[in-house]
Amino acid sequence: MTTLLEARYRTVLRLLPSYYREAREEEMVEVYLWDVDQETQDQSRPTLGEVASIAALAVRSRLAATGAPRRYALFGSAVRNFALYAVLLQAAVIVSDEVLRVTWSATRGPREWDLFLTGFTGSGPLPTVVAIAGWVLPLLWTVTFFALVHDRRRLARAAVLLAALPSLWPLIEPLVTEWPMSAPYFVTANALFAWLPALAVCAAYHRDAPPAALPPALPGWPSWPAVSSPAAPSRCCPPRSISPGPPPPASSSPPSAGCCCVPAARNRGPAARRRPWRCSAC
Amino acid sequence: MTQAAFFVLTALADEPRHGYGILREVEDLSDGAVQLRVGTLYGVLDRLTADELIVLDREEVQQGRLRRYYRLTDEGMRALDAEAERMAAGASAAKRRIAEGRKAGGTPPVTGPGLAGGLA
Numbered sequence: 001m002t003t004l005l006e007a008r009y010r011t012v013l014r015l016l017p018s019y020y021r022e023a024r025e026e027e028m029v030e031v032y033l034w035d036v037d038q039e040t041q042d043q044s045r046p047t048l049g050e051v052a053s054i055a056a057l058a059v060r061s062r063l064a065a066t067g068a069p070r071r072y073a074l075f076g077s078a079v080r081n082f083a084l085y086a087v088l089l090q091a092a093v094i095v096s097d098e099v100l101r102v103t104w105s106a107t108r109g110p111r112e113w114d115l116f117l118t119g120f121t122g123s124g125p126l127p128t129v130v131a132i133a134g135w136v137l138p139l140l141w142t143v144t145f146f147a148l149v150h151d152r153r154r155l156a157r158a159a160v161l162l163a164a165l166p167s168l169w170p171l172i173e174p175l176v177t178e179w180p181m182s183a184p185y186f187v188t189a190n191a192l193f194a195w196l197p198a199l200a201v202c203a204a205y206h207r208d209a210p211p212a213a214l215p216p217a218l219p220g221w222p223s224w225p226a227v228s229s230p231a232a233p234s235r236c237c238p239p240r241s242i243s244p245g246p247p248p249p250a251s252s253s254p255p256s257a258g259c260c261c262v263p264a265a266r267n268r269g270p271a272a273r274r275r276p277w278r279c280s281a282c
Numbered sequence: 283m284t285q286a287a288f289f290v291l292t293a294l295a296d297e298p299r300h301g302y303g304i305l306r307e308v309e310d311l312s313d314g315a316v317q318l319r320v321g322t323l324y325g326v327l328d329r330l331t332a333d334e335l336i337v338l339d340r341e342e343v344q345q346g347r348l349r350r351y352y353r354l355t356d357e358g359m360r361a362l363d364a365e366a367e368r369m370a371a372g373a374s375a376a377k378r379r380i381a382e383g384r385k386a387g388g389t390p391p392v393t394g395p396g397l398a399g400g401l402a
Contacts, residue, residue, distance in 0.1 A: 026348040031302045053322050056322075057321040057322075208332075
C-alpha cells in the first residue's frame with residue numbers, strides 16, 4: 001500500500017525528466033523509505049534539502065547528463081551555446097563601454113575628468129561603493145568568458161554571479177534610498193539580459209556537461225585560429241587565382257559589403273586602422 | 283575526483299551495495315562528515331557509471347521495491363587506489379611539514395630580510 005510519505009516523495013521525483021524516472025524512481029523511493037517507520041510515514045515529509053538535491057539532479061539530467069536522450073543533449077547544448085555567446089556579448093559591451101567612457105573623459109579636458117571622478121565620489125559612502133562595484137564587477141563578464149573557454153567552471157560560475165550583481169541595483173535602489181526607479185522597463189530588461197546568461201552558465205556548465213567549445217567559424221568571419229594567426233587577413237578574401245588576368249589596380253575605395261576586411265582590419269594594429277578597408281589580400 | 287565520488291568508491295571497495303547501503307557506509311567512513319542526499323548520490327552514481335568505475339551488480343525486489351546493487355570495476359578499483367595513494371602522499375607531506383615546524387620551535391622560517399633588518 002502506498003503511504004502518504006511515499007506519494008510525497010514520488011511527487012518530488014516528478015521534477016526529474018521521464019527517462020530518468022523510468023530508470024531510477026523505484027530505486028530512489030526504496031532508498032528514501034528504507035529506515036522510515038511504516039507507522040510514522042504519514043506524518044513525515046521530504047525535507048527541503050532532499051527537494052533541493054532532486055531539483056539540482058533534475059536540472060543536470062535535463063541539460064545533457066550522461067546517458068540522456070538526444071533531445072536533452074540538444075537542449076543542453078543549446079543552453080550552453082546561449083550562455084557562452086551571451087557572456088561574450090556582455091563582456092564586449094562592458095569592455096567597449098568602459099574603455100570609451102574613460103577615453104572620452106580623459107581626453108576632453110580636466111572638467112570632463114572631474115565629472116567622471118565625481119560619479120564615484122560625489123554622493124556619500126553608499127553611492128560610492130555602488131558606483132565602484134557597478135564599474136568593476138561587470139568586467140568579470142570577461143573573466144567568465146575566458147574561464148568557460150578554459151573549462152574553469154567553478155571560477156566561471158562565481159564570476160558570472162558577481163558580474164550580474166550590479167544589474168539588480170537599479171531594482172533595489174528605490175527600496176533602500178529615496179530615489180525613484182528610472183526607466184523601469186529598461187532596468188528590468190537589463191537585469192534579465194544579465195541574469196539569464198548567469199543562470200544558464202550556472203545550470204548548463206555543471207560538472208557532467210561537456211566543456212565549452214567555440215565554433216570553427218562565426219558567420220562572415222574567418223575561423224578562430226585564423227583570427228589569431230598573422231595570416232588571418234589573407235584568408236578572409238577570395239583567392240586571386242579565381243579571376244584570371246592582370247591584378248586589379250589599387251583602389252582607394254572601400255571594398256564591397258561582401259568582403260570581410262573591414263571587421264578584420266578593425267582588430268589589427270595602427271597600420272590597419274589607417275586604411276581600415278584594406279587587408280593584405282586586397 | 284570529488285570527495286563524494288571518493289567515498290562512494292570506498293564504500294563499494296569491499297562488496298556490492300545498494301543505494302541506501304552506500305549512503306550509510308559513506309556516513310560511517312567519514313565519521314558523519316559526509317552525508318549525501320539521495321539526489322547527490324544518484325548524480326555521483328550516474329557519473330561513476332558513465333566513467334565505467336562502477337557497474338550494476340544485481341537487482342533484487344524486496345516487498346515490492348527495487349534494490350540495485352553496485353560494485354566497483356577493475357578500473358574503479360585502480361582509480362580508487364590511485365586517489366588513495368595521492369591522498370596518503372599529501373597527508374604524509376603535511377605531517378612531515380608539521381613535524382619540521384614543531385622542531386623549529388613553531389615559528390615559520392624567515393626566508394628574506396625583515397623590515398627591521400632590510401630597511402636599516
